[in-house]
Each structure stands twice: as C-alpha cells, then as structure tokens.
Amino acid sequence: DTAVSQTPKYLVTQMGNDKSIKCEQNLGHDTMYWYKQDSKKFLKIMFSYNNKELIINETVPNRFSPKSPDKAHLNLHINSLELGDSAVYFCASSPGPRGYGYTFGSGTRLTVV
Amino acid sequence: AQTVTQSQPEMSVQEAETVTLSCTYDTSESDYYLFWYKQPPSRQMILVIRQEAYKQQNATENRFSVNFQKAAKSFSLKISDSQLGDAAMYFCAYRSAGWGGADGLTFGKGTHLIIQP
Incomplete structure (x- = not known):
C-alpha cells in the first residue's frame, strides 16, 4: 500500500478552470503538508495541517x-x-510533534494552458 | 526565518568515486533537524539521510554520510562509491524542532548530481 498517495499524477487544464488535487496518507500521521515545486525545482511549503487544523x-x-x-x-x-x-505539487505527512519522519507523495504535475 | 543554501547547482563525478555536496543554513534556533533528499527523474522525493542538531555524531546510511558542523552551520553530504543510480537532484532541508512538529521543511535550491560512467 502506498503510504502517501496523490491523485491525479498529471493534470492539464485551461486557464480559469477550477481543479482539485487529493492526498491521502495511511501512516497514521498527525500532520500533512502541501509543497509546490516550481519550474526551477525549488520546493516551498504552502500549507500545513495538524489534526485537521491549519497551522x-x-x-x-x-x-x-x-x-x-x-x-x-x-x-x-x-x-x-x-x-x-x-x-509540481507534493503532499507530505509527518508524525507530528517532534516527529521528523517526513513521507512525500509522488507529486502532481499541474500544467495550465 | 531560516534559510538553506546549496552553492553547487551541478556536480559531476565518475562512477565509483566519492563526491561531496555542500549545504549551509542560517538559523537562530538551537534544536532542529537537517535532511538530505534525493529526487530522481521520477520526481519522487526520497529521504537519504537525516541529522538531529543535538547529536554530535555524524549520521551515516551505507554509502551516504554527512559532515555536520553546527557552529559553522554546515551540513555536507558525502556519497562514496558513486553509482549510476545516484544521479538525481539532491536537496538539503531544515526543519525546526519547535512547537507542534507542524513546521514545514525549508529547502535549498538543489544540486544536480551527474554520474559519469
């Protein structure tokens, strides 16, 4: 079973549309994240949730x-x-307080045309 | 805010040789974690090695080892006996050990490692 799964893996859409990316983890982790990787491969955190609360x-x-x-x-x-x-948008999870074991999903490549 | 700097955009090494990737970081915190992640063309983010700042002993994982210099805020990755499968982007990352564990990772800009056969 995949630990952190994201769907879809690829998404091509037109400007102005609304889209969703889903992420699920089966590790029992308390904290989940969204990261964005731009065209220069730079990774930056977007959001973090701890037990369903935005952090x-x-x-x-x-x-x-x-x-x-x-x-x-x-x-x-x-x-x-x-x-x-x-x-490319990555979902990730970690165990929570003082837990430093991050697990990443395989990423979703979003292309807006 | 913390920053992570990888000064080598690209490195090249002959297969079976040793290569060291550099990483420096800036923080005012005393307790934190440091990581090296590998991203092959498949784009999967793979944890290579991690280090707790309170540990003086350098972490090792098989052919991968780090040189952690806390005072100098330096965290380099040494890859011994380089293999073709090591070719990838390598990212250095920092995480605070502070409240809640919900702090995200701060990444460097990455080093593209090329393995010459």
Missing part, C-alpha cells in the same frame, strides 16, 4: 484552498487557474 499558510494566493476532512486526507483546491500555477 501554516504561507504567502499563497487565496485561490488556493486546502481542505482536511479528516486526519488522513488533505486536499488542495485551486480556483481560477493561472499559467503561473503550473508546477
């Missing part, structure tokens, strides 16, 4: 809205997609 919300346009229905899921919804949103 980190970096400077991300409010078109991006994370949703955590339960501890094992953290979905990313993006409204009004723009060309600059094209990137």
